[in-house]
Amino acid sequence: MNHFEIIKAYWKESVAYRFEFLVSVLIVPVRFFILVMIWSAVYYNSGSDSIQGYSLSSMVTYFLISSLVFTFVHDTVAEELENEIKKGNFLVFLLKPISYIKLGFLKKIANRSFAVVVEIVPIVILFIIFFRKYFIMGELGFFAISIIFAFVISYLIYLLIGMIAFWLINIRSLAWLISFGIQLSAGLFVPIDLFPSVIRGIFNVLPFQYIAFVPTSIYLGKYGWDLSSGFVSSVYFPLLIQISWIVGLFALTLFVWNKAKKRFSGVGA
């Protein structure tokens, strides 16, 4: 079975959940309506066109793009791995001729490519229909590269979270808690440059902003294309940091994975 066949098999599995995807498509415009109302009220009361460099349009576009990016990189590998370990089914994966790490990644590709078709594209269309005046067309080239890196970073992070189950078995609540922290520091709830500087300093040393905030900032043109204002201010710098995080997280994943497998007893819980 080649990699494409594996992706195709998981794609068929995703089709079974098409109703679930469609519901989210119907709900998203309502969510954006509320966000637009909230931010319109805030901008109106502030009497200013800009809050920390964000106009109302760029703020609303930020929320659209960051939520789409997060939908694209969304990962369920942590809870799936926990389930397999808890039930003792992980043993089956040890017998397969393909590693769990690779299989999980192929599953994610299948699942998320399906989400692009049934979730992301319809949301973009609905957004453009209902909220066109707030939509800013951004930089797509570097953004595309950045979300591919974000996709890999997110997978490695959630895989590492899932691996905690080799030690603790039941990690559902802990995973929720960590996931909340990730979403907060990834800038999914609020752009992280609106946080107080102390908190921003903490977020800057973590990899999570490279999942959503950085790709969205690239889309909004917050980084320069050329090197005239220095390498650090250019778009190449965050892309380089993303690559570094991928290398670092991959090395960490392999290290923890080798330790974790030795702990698996196949008994379940």
Next chain:
Amino acid sequence: MTSSIGLWLKSALTHIASRMAYRGEYFISLISMFVLELVGPIFTYIIYYNSPGFAGWTFYQVLLLQGIFLTVKGFSFMSFLGIIWNSNITLQRGEFDLTLIKPRNPLFMFICQSFDAEDTAKFVGGVLLSLFAIFHIPAINWTGLLIGLVAMMLGVGFFFSMALFFSSFIFRFIRSMRVYDVLEIIAMIGNYPKSIYPKLAGTLFTAMLPIFIVAAIPAKAILGEVTIDILISGISVIVLVALALYTWFSTIKKYSSAGG
């Protein structure tokens, strides 16, 4: 009535005791449940950190509104909103028959079985958040506080009607957990003052789908502003609960116990 309350309490304590068997996990779960609800307050803090916020509302007043919302939502999730989840499970396994053969009202039994021990954290967190906000607001209207408490009870009624409608929907049409997304939307709307919405939306969420009765109206009352909205939303909640009860009981008459 007394025996019903006793049965409900016993059921609640049993659920908590069974979760206490894995107390470490339960404790983390309680923390998670509360922390996940902090999105609204964090979002509001960031808004007020970077701007003057919402016209006519201070940060602590909005925090009070969100604390009230979490209190009502937490109480509802803990007490009866679990019937949505339970509807999915019992429908899948064809186990609802067990509820029907018990010598009590099936809805009451279903509610007792659906107590959610984790959501106690939301309720307690909501109360603490409200108290924290109240201590930072100089002028609390005590008559308004009583009216606010009545409005909060009506807010519980609103969530009760939603629980019954969603449970009926799951029983009658399709198994889906995405109805929780609709509850999330309700929470998103209800977590902010009525004044930020357009007039049409304001009327809709006061009279037709009275989301504002959960927190916006009680918060205003506690801050000393009692309006006709409480009466309009109150009537709407009563109508919704009556409709929801009728829908739920007519739905379970068609229950086939086939599973699936």
